[in-house]
Amino acid sequence: MSEVDRIIHEPARLLIVALLSGAKEADFLxxxxxxxxxxxxxxxxxxxxxxxxxxxxxxxxxGKIPLTLVRLTAKGREAFxxxxxxxxxxxx
Amino acid sequence: xxxxxxxxxRPMQYLSEDxxxxxxxGLNSLLVGAIFLIAFxxxxxxxxxxxxxxxxxxxxxxxxxxxxxxxxxxRTKVTFPRGGYVDVPNPRLAIWTLxxxxxxxxxxxxxxxxxxxxxxGTSWERFAVPLVALTMAVALGVxxxxxxxxxxxxxxxxxxxxxxxxxxxxxxxxxICWMLIGLGTAMTLxxxxxxxxxxxxxxxxxxxx
Numbered sequence: 175m176s177e178v179d180r181i182i183h184e185p186a187r188l189l190i191v192a193l194l195s196g197a198k199e200a201d202f203l204x205x206x207x208x209x210x211x212x213x214x215x216x217x218x219x220x221x222x223x224x225x226x227x228x229x230x231x232x233x234x235x236x237g238k239i240p241l242t243l244v245r246l247t248a249k250g251r252e253a254f255x256x257x258x259x260x261x262x263x264x265x266x
Numbered sequence: 267x268x269x270x271x272x273x274x275x276r277p278m279q280y281l282s283e284d285x286x287x288x289x290x291x292g293l294n295s296l297l298v299g300a301i302f303l304i305a306f307x308x309x310x311x312x313x314x315x316x317x318x319x320x321x322x323x324x325x326x327x328x329x330x331x332x333x334x335x336x337x338x339x340x341r342t343k344v345t346f347p348r349g350g351y352v353d354v355p356n357p358r359l360a361i362w363t364l365x366x367x368x369x370x371x372x373x374x375x376x377x378x379x380x381x382x383x384x385x386x387g388t389s390w391e392r393f394a395v396p397l398v399a400l401t402m403a404v405a406l407g408v409x410x411x412x413x414x415x416x417x418x419x420x421x422x423x424x425x426x427x428x429x430x431x432x433x434x435x436x437x438x439x440x441x442i443c444w445m446l447i448g449l450g451t452a453m454t455l456x457x458x459x460x461x462x463x464x465x466x467x468x469x470x471x472x473x474x475x
Contacts, residue, residue: 192273197352200277203471204350208276241351258270 178264181226182257186211187219191254194229194246202242220244228253277352282413284345285460286337292453294333299446301325306440344461348468376401391438398442399429402449417456424452 182188189209194200206216223229228250232243246254281287301322308315357365376397383393403425410418428448432441 188270189273192270193276196274196354197277198355199351199353201346201351204277204280204352207350207468208273208280236351243351 178260179253179257181222181228182253184219186215187223188257190216190219190223191228191246191250194244195251195254197246199243199245202244205244223250226250226253277354280349280352281341281354282415283460284341284349284464285457285462286340286345287457288453289457289461290333290336290340292450292455292457293336294329294450295446296450296454297329298326299443299448299450301329303440303443303447306443340461344465348465348470372401372405391441394438395433395436395441395445396429398445399425399432402445403429417460421449421452421456425449428452 182191186209190205193205193208202213202216202220205211205220206213209216211219220229220231224231226249227247230245230247232245234241234243305319305322308318310316379397380390380393384390403422406418406425407422410416410422425445428445432444432448436444
């Protein structure tokens with residue numbers, strides 16, 4: 175049986191990666207609204223995904239307002255596709 | 267796995283739920299209809315009346331650029347500060363090709379239908395309005411059914427009703443312009459209602475992280 179990716183397997187992180195898989199980039203506010211996580215919770219999940227190099231985070235400004243842009247990396251996309259394949263195999 | 271597909275489709279859905287594309291497309295259609303209707307109404311015995319069609323084409327181009335600018339400006343000012351910013355990847359070449367083939371297919375069917383009707387002795391002015399109404403109704407109906415958007419099905423019905431109404435008092439090119447004005451108004455209203463709904467359901471947050 176193939177090993178399940180523990181980083182993506184966590185439901186909140188799986189949702190973040192799934193959302194990012196359909197986007198070129200998204201900001202923190204979009205992810206927070208869609209996942210309904212608190213700021214602290216979302217931040218900690220994003221840090222874990224960034225440490226695994228599954229996402230890239232860019233901190234910038236829109237006018238005077240801080241803006242955190244998040245993108246899925248090639249490694250993250252590959253991991254997400256791999257996770258889906260593994261889960262499909264397990265469910266069959 | 268269905269939920270994952272749904273989540274992956276969510277950024278694209280999010281960019282259409284604010285009503286901005288409908289609002290700007292409706293305004294564009296309304297303006298284009300009005301610009302070309304003036305060309306039909308202007309007397310052709312004046313220099314301005316004869317040359318207006320060139321001005322109309324320039325105005326048409328301006329409307330398209332205006333629509334793109336409007337979508338960007340409204341999203342920057344209204345949508346993104348409320349619901350967050352998201353950008354979707356450009357469609358792949360295969361998807362673009364499929365879209366172009368669909369449009370080409372629709373144009374081909376319209377041309378063939380027109381030719382059949384014209385060969386049977388019917389003037390193009392008689393069937394122009396019904397054909398445009400039917401084409402728009404099919405396009406709106408298919409999009410509404412495919413993306414599960416009931417308001418688009420209403421717009422499809424609106425297109426058919428408009429076709430019947432406009433046919434009673436105006437035919438030919440001017441009739442098509444009235445169709446664009448009517449349907450543009452309906453789309454603008456639908457977009458405005460959706461935008462208002464989005465603003466109410468997404469109160470502006472004072473800060474982002």
